[in-house]
Amino acid sequence: MLLRSMSAENYRSLRAIRMDLGRVNLFVGENGAGKSNLYRSLQLVQAAVRGTFAHEIAAEGGMASALWTGKRRPNEPVRIRLEAELMDEERAITFRYRIEAGLRPPAAAGFAFEPQVKAEELTIETGRRPVTVMKRAGPGISVRNESGRMAEHPEQALTSETAIALIGDAGHYPEVGTFRRAVSQWRFFHGFRSDRDSALRQPCLAVTAPLLDEDGANMAAVFATLATTRQDTVDLDRAVAEAFGGARLTIPEPEEFASYGLVFPQFPKRVFQPRELSDGQIRFLALAAALLSYRTPPLIALNEPEASLHPDMLPPLAGMIARAAGTSQLWIVTHSERLAREIEARCGVRAKRVIRNDGATWIEGMRLTGEMEDEDE
Numbered sequence: 001m002l003l004r005s006m007s008a009e010n011y012r013s014l015r016a017i018r019m020d021l022g023r024v025n026l027f028v029g030e031n032g033a034g035k036s037n038l039y040r041s042l043q044l045v046q047a048a049v050r051g052t053f054a055h056e057i058a059a060e061g062g063m064a065s066a067l068w069t070g071k072r073r074p075n076e077p078v079r080i081r082l083e084a085e086l087m088d089e090e091r092a093i094t095f096r097y098r099i100e101a102g103l104r105p106p107a108a109a110g111f112a113f114e115p116q117v118k119a120e121e122l123t124i125e126t127g128r129r130p131v132t133v134m135k136r137a138g139p140g141i142s143v144r145n146e147s148g149r150m151a152e153h154p155e156q157a158l159t160s161e162t163a164i165a166l167i168g169d170a171g172h173y174p175e176v177g178t179f180r181r182a183v184s185q186w187r188f189f190h191g192f193r194s195d196r197d198s199a200l201r202q203p204c205l206a207v208t209a210p211l212l213d214e215d216g217a218n219m220a221a222v223f224a225t226l227a228t229t230r231q232d233t234v235d236l237d238r239a240v241a242e243a244f245g246g247a248r249l250t251i252p253e254p255e256e257f258a259s260y261g262l263v264f265p266q267f268p269k270r271v272f273q274p275r276e277l278s279d280g281q282i283r284f285l286a287l288a289a290a291l292l293s294y295r296t297p298p299l300i301a302l303n304e305p306e307a308s309l310h311p312d313m314l315p316p317l318a319g320m321i322a323r324a325a326g327t328s329q330l331w332i333v334t335h336s337e338r339l340a341r342e343i344e345a346r347c348g349v350r351a352k353r354v355i356r357n358d359g360a361t362w363i364e365g366m367r368l369t370g371e372m373e374d375e376d377e
């Protein structure tokens with residue numbers, strides 16, 4: 001399932017932006033250009049599907065902070081609007097999900113920092129014209145039933161809730177479940193903690209881990225799963241050797257806890273424990289676990305993965321990214337021109353340059369429709 005396009009309005013510096021997406025989406029740009037805002041806008045679509053939208057907005061400072069601060073057209077409602085289009089290529093089904101959220105009217109229910117979800121819609125398209133399968137206006141939700149009619153859903157949504165999460169598998173469109181599962185499985189990785197108390201430096205419960213948790217807490221179990229369940233750590237070993245001058249990752253057979261260590265060629269008899277490794281080494285290992293895990297998420301998004309990595313680790317990082325691109329769609333945000341060049345060369349894509357235009361985030365050379373001017377070159 002491929003994310004085909006994404007649009008956002010009035011979310012932070014995203015005044016109104018729509019972009020077509022491909023398998024590997026690489027964003028570069030200056031500090032403050034809005035790269036993280038783009039990344040977050042996608043994460044919020046996932047939050048809507050998972051039912052954590054209000055929580056996510058409240059945690060980033062509430063609606064007053066999240067809404068675009070700049071000029072608006074007169075009479076334009078003050079609303080964050082996000083839309084994502086996904087395509088199931090095998091079955092040629094397109095899904096379009098849209099959510100609109102605004103401020104709480106002065107005397108309404110709900111809490112001050114929460115968003116008020118005003119509207120949502122999910123449509124599917126299978127070659128013919130699009131069919132609405134779920135629509136929400138205010139608290140009322142309607143869902144398309146087996147006779148193909150829109151029927152009122154028995155439950156009403158609270159203003160802070162998203163209907164897409166609330167309806168579950170209601171309605172008679174198994175495709176809706178496919179859509180929700182795909183979006184829920186996206187993985188976002190941003191700023192792994194690498195300080196002394198970081199989860200990445202602790203052993204973790206030995207529970208089979210096909211995917212890395214977003215905080216990296218099950219990293220040792222991800223490695224153990226590759227070593228024990230798949231019995232294939234070739235890509236992982238290659239990346240580690242390349243990044244750390246010929247070092248080797250040791251993954252003991254786990255009992256109650258899973259752990260790992262590194263052996264460097266200078267000290268072949270000594271296994272370095274996670275607490276002894278540098279921040280950069282720890283973070284590189286976490287990225288390896290994110291990109292080379294047993295199972296592959298439909299989409300992996302990395303926000304500034306180069307942070308605190310030594311420049312020599314950038315080519316192996318790009319190598320892992322190219323490897324992951326074989327099985328997952330990628331959304332990579334970077335501040336590093338070097339990393340961008342390495343990814344461009346390995347994945348055969350051109351980076352999108354994120355810029356500010358009158359305070360609003362934009363992509364250099366992009367038309368209003370979201371297509372790139374030089375797309376057909």
Ligand SMILES: Nc1ncnc2c1ncn2[C@@H]1O[C@H](COP(=O)(O)OP(=O)(O)O)[C@@H](O)[C@H]1O
Nearest residue numbers: 012013031032033034035036037065067068069
């Ligand atoms: N509500 C808002 N309205 C307009 N701009 C905002 C809003 N919130 C944050 N910004 C702007 O977004 C920028 C930060 O964007 P961010 O995505 O973090 O940048 P980066 O490209 O460095 O990741 C800041 O310049 C800030 O001024």
Ligand SMILES: [Mg+2]
Nearest residue numbers: 035036037304
């Ligand atoms: Mg950023």
